[in-house]
Amino acid sequence: MTNVIIIYKNDFISNIEIRGHALSAQYGRDTICAGISTVVFGICNALEELTDYDESQIKFEEELIVIPNISNNKEIQLICEVLIVQLKTIEQSYPKYIEISFH
Numbered sequence: 001m002t003n004v005i006i007i008y009k010n011d012f013i014s015n016i017e018i019r020g021h022a023l024s025a026q027y028g029r030d031t032i033c034a035g036i037s038t039v040v041f042g043i044c045n046a047l048e049e050l051t052d053y054d055e056s057q058i059k060f061e062e063e064l065i066v067i068p069n070i071s072n073n074k075e076i077q078l079i080c081e082v083l084i085v086q087l088k089t090i091e092q093s094y095p096k097y098i099e100i101s102f103h
Helices: 031-050 074-093
Strands: 002-009 012-019 059-061 064-067 098-102
Touching: 002 031, 012 074, 031 064, 031 074, 074 098
Parallel strands: 002 098
Antiparallel strands: 002 012, 012 064, 059 064
């Protein structure tokens, strides 16, 4: 299962962590995991190209992506909210493979 942890500080998104694989199919054929990855990488690219967020902070490891130190900048927050909406859409359709928690 993919676990998404959204951390808020003072009512703003401050950190996003995506951990694990969906495991809905054989590795390399997991369309749910591919969808999650596509959404997350697209948002990381948007942060880099459309805002002043320092994308070098983003941690990309096997089974882990962390978007840390998210400022309360309006555009950055909006892009992160879009990520949450997209991931919630996947979670609604495939709750056995992705879980989102808010802290």
